[in-house]
Amino acid sequence: MILNHNGFTAEVGYEDGDRLMHGSVINTRAVLHFEGGNIEELRQAFADTIALPEVVQGTRRGTENPSGALSLRITPQLRRRVAQKAARVGESINQFIVGCLEEVA
Secondary structure (H helix, E strand, C coil): EEEEECCCEEEEEECCCCCCCEEEECCCCEEEEEECCCHHHHHHHHHHHHHHHHHHHHHHHHHHCCCCCCCCCCCCHHHHHHHHHHHHCCCCCCHHHHHHHHHCC
16 A cells, blocks of 8 residues: 655555554655554554654655666676667667666556
8 A cells, every 4th residue: 555645655564463554655765664553543653754853854855866867786697688678679778777667667
C-alpha cells in the first residue's frame, strides 16, 4: 500500500503474525520508518514522522533531485551488455536505461 501526505510518499507493509503495520518514507534522503496498529494510527504516525523538525528542516529540502540525475553502480559485465543492447537499437546507454525504467515504473 502507498500513502501520500504533504508531498511525501511511503510504502506500507504488514507481516503475518505482526500486530503492527510498518511504513517507510521513500522520497527522502533520510531513512524514515513509522508504524501503527490500524490505518488511522498508521496515517497519524506517518504525519507525525514527517512533521518532526529535523525532517522539515533537513530532509524536505533534499527530497527530490532537481537535476533528475541518478547514479548507479553496476558490474562492468552488465554495463557492457547494456551498451551492446543500446547500440543495437540506436540509443545511448542513458536513453536505453530511461526507456527500460519507463516500461517498469
